[in-house]
Amino acid sequence: MAARIVARWPDVVGEAVAAHCHPTRIEEGGILVVSADSTAWATQLAYLQGMLMDRLAVVCGPGVVRGVRIRTDDVKGRGRP
Secondary structure (H helix, E strand, C coil): CHHHHHHHHHHHHCHHHHCCEEEEEEECCCEEEEEECCHHHHHHHHHCHHHHHHHHHHHHCCCCCCEEEEEECCCHHHCCC
16 A cells, blocks of 8 residues: 555645655554655645545545654754754
């Protein structure tokens, strides 16, 4: 299932968002973990969460992904160069 999400990710979120956010794993209970390359993109994805869940239901089937957890890979925000 994770491979299907990764393969169809640009179809799910659009090319612009896919360039900055990517699925990393599915946790127990059907929680999809998505990494964003900045807090701004994480916020954008959070705003799109309803649409994201609808599209994931189409790609994966209803109820497979039960939630989304968004994390950021923004190293600048962590005091690193």
